[in-house]
Amino acid sequence: MVEDIVSIRLPVDETFRIRKNVIRNGAGKRLCVVTGIHGDELEGQYVCFLLNCILNQNPELLHGSVEIYPAVNPLGIGSIERGIPGFDIDMNRTFPGSDADVMTESIAHALVDDLAGADAVFDIHASNIFLTEIPQVRINELHRDTLVPLARQANMDLVWVHANSTVLESTLAYSLNSIGTPCLVVEMGVGMRLTGEYGEQLTNGILNVMKQLGMWDGEIASVKTPIVSDGQDEVIFLNAQSSGMFMKTKRHGSWVGKGETVGYVFDPFEGKVVEYVTAAKSGLLFTIREYPLVDKGSLMGRILVRGTEEA
Amino acid sequence: MKESILFRMSHIYRDDFRVRAFTFGQGEKALCIVGSVRGNEYQQLYICCRILRRLKRLEAEGRFAEDRQVLVIPSANPASMNIGKRFWPIDNTDVNRMFPGYALGETTQQIAAAVFEVVNKYRVGVQFTSFYTPGEFQPHVQMMRTGYENPEKARDFGLPYIVMREPRPYDTTTLNYNWQIWETDAYSVYSGTTTRVSEEGAELAADAVERFMVLNGILKGTPSRAAPSRIFRYDDLLKVCTTQAGFFRDLVKNDERVSAGQALAEIIDPCAGDVLETLRSPADGVVFFRYNDPLIYAHTAACKILRDPQQRF
């Protein structure tokens, strides 16, 4: 059953809608899958599709309701824009919103209102157009106790507990978690693209979480044990020292040794390598740059520092 | 006057990115002025042009105090200005959301760090910043309540209004907020416009800065006369919001006195031509903010009214 969360007339003969598809079977818990806050991140689209297909084929295995919100920033998705078009702002900096003087604020407010009280929320992101990520859940340290046990069930490769910062307080996940609605932020793949295997992996993870919540009787393919970085591990950020074009030589998800090259920055104009990007310490290269053009300072990758490779 | 480059960064196919600064006088670092930080802040840059011209003249006339130094940074983001883009060319990040910056971090964090390292040594910081909502505010000085703010000193600008605003989570990474946290008295001066140059607004802002400099012993001379500023909280402005979307047709101008019930604007159906909504003033006061794009969304502030001070009987 499709429901409107928000329905607002736009200036010229168009209605802005945020819609959700509610799939319900009997009484039970409520799980929500949200994606498209960033209009250029599409990996969640495939998850919504797969989850819908599975639930439609096996309605009797569901107990409770699954609510799918595939496009909470429909104008951004429709115009390949990360933020909200016409406002030039990041929707994930508008939460919890208000019923005040900017349309984006009232939209954010309505969305939080609608999601509040769910037993679990997945907010699916796809990094951005610059970086490719291994499937991971990101957790603000303030909400670690509730979320880490849930994230372990989500069939992801990595659970990264990171420090809080005031800026993050305007995200959807922060707003929901701070009112007691557990929300997991998933980052996987890359902006503007679909990665089939990641979509399947996360869909299986969502079904597994549903199973743990007593919402799903179906079979679950085997579930990965994630690497959990509980905030004690060091994460190294690799930043470009110069402007140029980047060629990666390591895939995201590779284990790299200290001093190993993960890619290089080249100058097509003069045919020179201007910089080799190397790992300062050994660990898991969980992020790698995808977009070739780099400025001095551009993020090239992230390494979770670990002495040895782990399963 | 001394010219210097605060930050330089090479680019594969564009000219070097440079943040240029101009220093007047010497000795105590008394005042730092920052113009545009975003690529569409043309008015903010234009005010700096006017101020630089004045300061050059005042310096030649020997008006600077002995032991006072003033730094002017007209633009911390020429790369975005030259392509008419508000944020950073590649990753669309906002330099004014990167303070205090990080010298080893991402590009815009590095720019912010280089600028902040220099500007945070000044006793007073003035920034000409902008709002992201389309519209014009009355010229005013704005300050965030951080516990370090100094609203009484803001009176030295001689602008009609001083607005106190509560910081929101994302404000903690702005230049103004970090200036205050690092013990520089920080003021944001709004002259009305952003993407459109207003001669009148620029002159007003330049006058305000000059007056502040005289009253604070940076320039010798007598201050220009000004009526006392009215201090109020941003949240005390009465918002008049649309419930309908369409063409925005204003019926009043900024600074106009309005009475309760007076029509402020009409929202017109762009297809059918009907008036969908007439927005009315909730109280007697002046128009402090007025929206100014052709089309307006629903749930959007079209006007903000500054209510008349409460009468005492």
Ligand SMILES: [Zn+2]
């Ligand atoms: Zn995202």
